[in-house]
Amino acid sequence: MLETLFLAADHLLHWQVIVALFIGSIGGVIIGAIPGVGPAVAIAILLPATFSMEPLVGLTLLLGIYGSSMYGGSLPAILINTPGTAVNALTTYDGYPMTKRGEALRALGLAYGASFFSAIFSVVVLILLAPVLAKVAPMFGSREIFLAALLGVVLVIVAHKGQMAAAGMMAGFGILLQSVGMEPVNYTMRFTFGLAWLTSGLDLIVVVLGLFAISQAFVLMVEPESAPDAKSVSGSMGGAVREVLGYKRVALTGSGFGVLMGMIPGVGEFTAQFLSYTTARRFSKDPDSFGKGSPEGLVASESANNAVPAAAMIPLLALGIPGEALTAMMLSVFYVHNVVPGPNLFQNQLDFVYALYLALIVLNIIVILWMLVSSNLLIHLIRVPTRFLGMGILILSFVGIYSLRNSAVDCLVAAGFGVFGLIVKRLNLPVVPIILGMVLGNIMEVKLRAAAARIESPLDFVSRPISALLVIAIVLIVVQALRTTLRDWAEDPSAETHS
Amino acid sequence: MKQVFNFLALFRRERRPGDLVFAVGFFLFAVLVALVLPQQAKFLPDKALITQPGFWPAVGVAMMLLFGGVHMIATLNAPRLPGRLREVLVWGRSLEFVGWFVVYVLSVPRIGYLPATVALAVLLGVRLGYRTRRALLAAVLFAVAVVLIFRTGLHVRLPAGALYSYLPDAIRSFAMTNF
Numbered sequence: 001m002l003e004t005l006f007l008a009a010d011h012l013l014h015w016q017v018i019v020a021l022f023i024g025s026i027g028g029v030i031i032g033a034i035p036g037v038g039p040a041v042a043i044a045i046l047l048p049a050t051f052s053m054e055p056l057v058g059l060t061l062l063l064g065i066y067g068s069s070m071y072g073g074s075l076p077a078i079l080i081n082t083p084g085t086a087v088n089a090l091t092t093y094d095g096y097p098m099t100k101r102g103e104a105l106r107a108l109g110l111a112y113g114a115s116f117f118s119a120i121f122s123v124v125v126l127i128l129l130a131p132v133l134a135k136v137a138p139m140f141g142s143r144e145i146f147l148a149a150l151l152g153v154v155l156v157i158v159a160h161k162g163q164m165a166a167a168g169m170m171a172g173f174g175i176l177l178q179s180v181g182m183e184p185v186n187y188t189m190r191f192t193f194g195l196a197w198l199t200s201g202l203d204l205i206v207v208v209l210g211l212f213a214i215s216q217a218f219v220l221m222v223e224p225e226s227a228p229d230a231k232s233v234s235g236s237m238g239g240a241v242r243e244v245l246g247y248k249r250v251a252l253t254g255s256g257f258g259v260l261m262g263m264i265p266g267v268g269e270f271t272a273q274f275l276s277y278t279t280a281r282r283f284s285k286d287p288d289s290f291g292k293g294s295p296e297g298l299v300a301s302e303s304a305n306n307a308v309p310a311a312a313m314i315p316l317l318a319l320g321i322p323g324e325a326l327t328a329m330m331l332s333v334f335y336v337h338n339v340v341p342g343p344n345l346f347q348n349q350l351d352f353v354y355a356l357y358l359a360l361i362v363l364n365i366i367v368i369l370w371m372l373v374s375s376n377l378l379i380h381l382i383r384v385p386t387r388f389l390g391m392g393i394l395i396l397s398f399v400g401i402y403s404l405r406n407s408a409v410d411c412l413v414a415a416g417f418g419v420f421g422l423i424v425k426r427l428n429l430p431v432v433p434i435i436l437g438m439v440l441g442n443i444m445e446v447k448l449r450a451a452a453a454r455i456e457s458p459l460d461f462v463s464r465p466i467s468a469l470l471v472i473a474i475v476l477i478v479v480q481a482l483r484t485t486l487r488d489w490a491e492d493p494s495a496e497t498h499s
Numbered sequence: 500m501k502q503v504f505n506f507l508a509l510f511r512r513e514r515r516p517g518d519l520v521f522a523v524g525f526f527l528f529a530v531l532v533a534l535v536l537p538q539q540a541k542f543l544p545d546k547a548l549i550t551q552p553g554f555w556p557a558v559g560v561a562m563m564l565l566f567g568g569v570h571m572i573a574t575l576n577a578p579r580l581p582g583r584l585r586e587v588l589v590w591g592r593s594l595e596f597v598g599w600f601v602v603y604v605l606s607v608p609r610i611g612y613l614p615a616t617v618a619l620a621v622l623l624g625v626r627l628g629y630r631t632r633r634a635l636l637a638a639v640l641f642a643v644a645v646v647l648i649f650r651t652g653l654h655v656r657l658p659a660g661a662l663y664s665y666l667p668d669a670i671r672s673f674a675m676t677n678f
Contacts, residue, residue: 176556188540
């Protein structure tokens with residue numbers, strides 16, 4: 001293992017990787033600090049540019065943005081009660097009341113400290129887990145990967161508590177979108193309506209850029225102007241960061257939930273935060289202070305969300321199954337470079353996997369050092385007027401879409417998805433299931449077809465131990481989701497429940 | 500009948516203005532797609548169902564119909580909120596920006612990436628209300644920075660503007676490669 005770790009470190013010691021790490025980590029903080037942008041928009045825009053880079057360079061750039069945006073996102077969440085990224089929403093509960101009490105510096109320090117603690121914790125856990133995964137991953141054949149992808153779809157729907165029907169219809173829409181074009185086995189056309197430009201199907205990146213980037217530009221431009229104001233902070237940030245060591249138990253629990261939830265496709269940060277926050281509150285000596293400026297609440301929230309990025313790489317690297325939108329985008333970087341994530345990657349290229357994990361450690365060190373000195377600088381970014389930001393995102397989106405294949409049609413398609421995304425976002429309906437429907441739908445189709453020769457009856461799905469476990473998990477989750485929905489309704493039929 | 504109402508209560512959800520328009524629109528789209536499914540996806544003879552070309556489109560459409568139907572019932576069953584027309588008009592307002600984007604896309608191969616980006620940043624900035632000298636300067640600087648990063652620095656694949664061919668020999672190829 002040590003030898004592989006050194007080999008991985010060697011991969012990182014190239015100037016392109018180091019530059020990508022710096023740009024990704026600092027860029028991610030900046031993007032996270034600007035409310036209304038978020039890592040999904042940034043990754044979608046940068047994705048085509050990374051196709052010409054070495055896989056490790058491109059992936060560290062994107063990982064940098066993914067792993068560091070939550071640090072930046074906590075800044076506006078704490079200072080102006082506006083989360084920089086969606087997963088910092090819970091941070092506002094305790095961070096902003098602390099700012100109102102005059103403890104902004106302490107809140108920022110705790111948030112950064114908790115984020116750093118959990119990020120390092122999660123990467124160390126994953127490095128220790130890697131040899132186990134290398135043994136387990138080859139036990140996944142076509143039918144197991146099909147079932148794991150199906151489990152991902154089920155979890156994406158079930159995880160949208162209160163919006164399950166909306167998530168289900170969006171996932172279905174994604175599955176339909178991925179099937180458009182010429183089907184590769186029998187060469188028949190699917191939903192092309194005789195249009196030549198649809199023969200090659202809808203490019204995932206075009207849809208992603210439309211749904212995430214262009215839609216966000218439209219959302220910002222059609223809404224009234226807002227330029228939030230935030231006051232500068234003064235004092236020793238280092239001392240405030242160290243205070244997190246006083247909340248080790250809370251940070252450790254949050255990190256644990258983050259790792260566990262991150263590994264399960266379709267679950268992610270929100271569930272991890274919810275579990276971490278409620279557990280911290282249950283065992284707190286002062287549970288009433290939660291939501292009113294509790295340092296424990298802040299640590300619980302920030303430690304849970306920042307442990308997820310590293311853990312989310314597990315299903316992606318070990319099985320080739322992305323658990324959420326950002327890793328779904330990263331999957332395309334693998335495919336472009338002919339690096340096929342899945343069981344073979346852990347067996348044959350463990351050094352590559354370790355290199356990604358080490359990159360996560362390095363980027364977190366860069367970020368925490370940057371945050372110690374840059375908070376007041378980043379406050380200026382919070383003040384960027386929102387409609388100007390929308391214009392900027394529209395201009396940047398063009399680069400991402402047009403550079404794919406110099407197609408004006410792609411730009412039109414992306415603009416169409418941009419309008420659709422605007423509607424969905426304004427109605428507060430989930431967008432992510434569309435992307436996961438596209439990616440997981442494709443995996444399910446390919447893997448089920450590959451397994452079809454050995455499947456004569458539905459019972460063949462449970463004839464192997466892992467596939468049997470996956471089938472049981474799917475059935476239990478569906479039954480539990482239905483039971484919970486029915487129970488909630490039985491307890492309070494007048495309450496607004498789930499769609 | 501009481502049971503039916505109780506069942507509907509199960510799917511009640513908080514509504515936003517415009518929710519019903521989207522829910523009905525999406526469901527009608529799903530129905531339309533389901534109607535054209537036999538023409539747009541093939542089911543070949545002597546093939547197992549799971550390997551049929553039309554199997555996965557059918558799965559997607561079935562999910563859209565099932566969940567979209569439930570979503571529509573939930574929306575119909577929720578208390579109505581005023582402002583539906585206003586919300587739909589906001590959706591329509593985004594079409595103006597689609598227009599700006601399309602003009603930008605079409606102008607890049609003609610007048611070049613740098614001039615098109617600067618023009619869009621300034622004109623759209625003015626349209627959005629940024630008319631001070633400082634704002635206009637910020638728009639120009641932003642546009643130039645984007646071009647320098649992506650075209651000059653990263654050499655992202657974008658077409659050289661046809662207008663550049665009229666530039667003097669000395670700077671023509673430089674402009675075509677970098678801007």
